[in-house]
Amino acid sequence: MRILILSLAAALLAGSAEAQALRDFCAERPGKATPPCIVDKGHLMLEVGLADAVFERGSGTHEDTYGFAATELRFGLSKWVEIGAEWTPAIVEHNRGEASRSGVGDAVLDLKAALTNPDEDGLAISAQGFVTAPTATHGQGAGGWTGGVRLPISAPLGPSTDFGLAPEVDVARDAAGGGTHLAWAGAIGVSHGFGPMTLGVELWGQIDDDPADRTYEASADLTAAYAVGDNAQLDAGVSLGLNRATPDVEVYAGIARRF
Numbered sequence: 588m589r590i591l592i593l594s595l596a597a598a599l600l601a602g603s604a605e606a607q608a609l610r611d612f613c614a615e616r617p618g619k620a621t622p623p624c625i626v627d628k629g630h631l632m633l634e635v636g637l638a639d640a641v642f643e644r645g646s647g648t649h650e651d652t653y654g655f656a657a658t659e660l661r662f663g664l665s666k667w668v669e670i671g672a673e674w675t676p677a678i679v680e681h682n683r684g685e686a687s688r689s690g691v692g693d694a695v696l697d698l699k700a701a702l703t704n705p706d707e708d709g710l711a712i713s714a715q716g717f718v719t720a721p722t723a724t725h726g727q728g729a730g731g732w733t734g735g736v737r738l739p740i741s742a743p744l745g746p747s748t749d750f751g752l753a754p755e756v757d758v759a760r761d762a763a764g765g766g767t768h769l770a771w772a773g774a775i776g777v778s779h780g781f782g783p784m785t786l787g788v789e790l791w792g793q794i795d796d797d798p799a800d801r802t803y804e805a806s807a808d809l810t811a812a813y814a815v816g817d818n819a820q821l822d823a824g825v826s827l828g829l830n831r832a833t834p835d836v837e838v839y840a841g842i843a844r845r846f
Contacts, residue, residue, distance in 0.1 A: 611624075614822070634843040635842050642835050654678050656675070658676070672697075673697075675692030678723075692722070715737050735755055747779055751776045774791040790805070791826075809825050811823050
């Protein structure tokens with residue numbers, strides 16, 4: 588009996604030590620600046636966008652787009668590498684004067700590898716490649732296979748304050764169809780923790796080099812995340828378009844949970 592009790596105690600202590608050894612909770616949401624953190628080996632991160640609303644107004648246009656239950660799964664393959672998959676099961680578009688249409692989104696698969704030790708503090712850099720499969724309802728996705736690479740970077744600026752940067756190069760579909768072109772994007776941001784609450788501000792921009800018409804988009808983003816214990820968070824954000832080519836306002840809310 589004494590051996591059994593000691594064995595159970597040792598197992599509990601080992602489990603506690605393993606739990607304490609997990610890295611700080613780090614979801615990819617909210618915001619556009621993808622963090623370089625890697626999910627712990629053998630663990631799963633579930634991130635769900637409960638609702639996302641995009642409002643675009645312009646000369647003769649009045650378009651609202653709603654996404655629901657956008658789900659991302661991230662799984663730690665090793666200390667250095669994670670894989671991910673993302674899909675939106677419900678998208679509703681409404682244009683003034685037209686009937687609303689609904690459908691599903693494209694599926695995204697990605698692989699992220701740490702270029703610096705993910706268990707050490709300080710500067711963190713990762714490389715992430717992704718591919719988008721054309722699973723969306725006609726007219727609600729990219730219209731074909733696309734992909735890209737990004738280089739997530741983060742560094743501490745002071746107590747509870749972090750800097751993030753995520754340059755990106757994409758292979759995008761031509762608006763006219765039948766071909767692809769390059770697009771460049773980047774997000775830069777600063778976040779600060781106030782106990783369980785983390786607030787952030789980001790700037791995002793994109794140059795889409797479509798052969799028919801090169802476009803420039805830019806936005807300012809405000810984010811908030813509230814930690815629920817060590818393995819979950821609630822989050823929300825708002826994105827404000829900074830030029831005519833960018834949707835005027837986007838608001839969203841979601842959750843994330845580590846298993």
